[in-house]
Amino acid sequence: MKRDLTSAPVAFRTSQVLVCAVSFSVLCAQEPTVQPTPVPASSLQGSGVSGLGGESQPIAPKVGQTPEPSGLAGTATALQGGGGVMKASYSRCKVDGRQVALTFDDGPHATLTPRLLDILKERNVKATFFLVGTNVEAHPDIVKRIVTEGHEVASHSLTHPNLGKMAEGSVTEQLERTHRAIKAACGVDVVSFRPPYGSFTVTQRAWAASRFGYRTILWDVDPLDWKVRDSAKVEAEILRGTTPGSIVLMHDIHKTTVDAVPSVIKGLAEKGLEFVTVSALVAMDKGGDSGVGGVTPSPAPKSVTKQATKPAGDNKSKSGSSGKIPKAVEVKPKAK
Numbered sequence: 001m002k003r004d005l006t007s008a009p010v011a012f013r014t015s016q017v018l019v020c021a022v023s024f025s026v027l028c029a030q031e032p033t034v035q036p037t038p039v040p041a042s043s044l045q046g047s048g049v050s051g052l053g054g055e056s057q058p059i060a061p062k063v064g065q066t067p068e069p070s071g072l073a074g075t076a077t078a079l080q081g082g083g084g085v086m087k088a089s090y091s092r093c094k095v096d097g098r099q100v101a102l103t104f105d106d107g108p109h110a111t112l113t114p115r116l117l118d119i120l121k122e123r124n125v126k127a128t129f130f131l132v133g134t135n136v137e138a139h140p141d142i143v144k145r146i147v148t149e150g151h152e153v154a155s156h157s158l159t160h161p162n163l164g165k166m167a168e169g170s171v172t173e174q175l176e177r178t179h180r181a182i183k184a185a186c187g188v189d190v191v192s193f194r195p196p197y198g199s200f201t202v203t204q205r206a207w208a209a210s211r212f213g214y215r216t217i218l219w220d221v222d223p224l225d226w227k228v229r230d231s232a233k234v235e236a237e238i239l240r241g242t243t244p245g246s247i248v249l250m251h252d253i254h255k256t257t258v259d260a261v262p263s264v265i266k267g268l269a270e271k272g273l274e275f276v277t278v279s280a281l282v283a284m285d286k287g288g289d290s291g292v293g294g295v296t297p298s299p300a301p302k303s304v305t306k307q308a309t310k311p312a313g314d315n316k317s318k319s320g321s322s323g324k325i326p327k328a329v330e331v332k333p334k335a336k
Contacts, residue, residue, distance in 0.1 A: 089216035093285035104252040108142040133158035133178035140185035152277035154192035164199035219249035231260040
């Protein structure tokens, strides 16, 4: 015989309602918390070159958000500057003192980088080297020397392609292999990255910070040393444009650049400027980033593969169109 609940005593109906309410609350308490996901990988597809240079890109993770596991040691906490503000990219820093960062791209070069290290050691100047992965694999001893003598090592991709036009999977391989090569050479987990040609979209910068713990380092002083092979002009441009907080871009694969370094150091020191690594400069940052660096393309180093030597605007580049990683082949530069 079925019981008609509508005719049941009030106390009985009330107890049934309470039982249902308790059961529902228990089920809700057991519902797992959904963690916010990092920047979606799909957002990198076909993103193109941003042309936004060194704009400060704040990172504002939601409560409880954690970076996507990458197998690398970098974490998003490494992105915090002295001002306590998380930024994905820097082209210069706002500092209370007179510190600047000298940075060198595309090495290590078999003969020019050791000569540069001699110059820096003699003058007790610390710099930052943004290394190409294939060159790291070819000259691990030089990378080890860079770290031993107190300089900072950072990533400049594996083969110097235009990352702003590459698929996310290929960009990941470029960064991961370079990271592993540097780690194997000197035992250091890099936290800074500079994209070739400065080509890295705003979305990619946030993605690199979330996934790898990388801060994207651009520049605000570019003497165009890859184009103007004149030591005096390189020196003059750097002395003219460098101010406290500047990040100076140079390339240690060009003899004329290395020739200019002693005069650059002397001239900047006479202006009362002090030399620190990029990480040290970022640690002093007070939250400013007014530079527009990272928009002037520079050619790929001669010591990487042919696929990486095409200019940034060449849409027919194999690495840019297919997203495939070319084999790492070391090509020794011709003697000058």
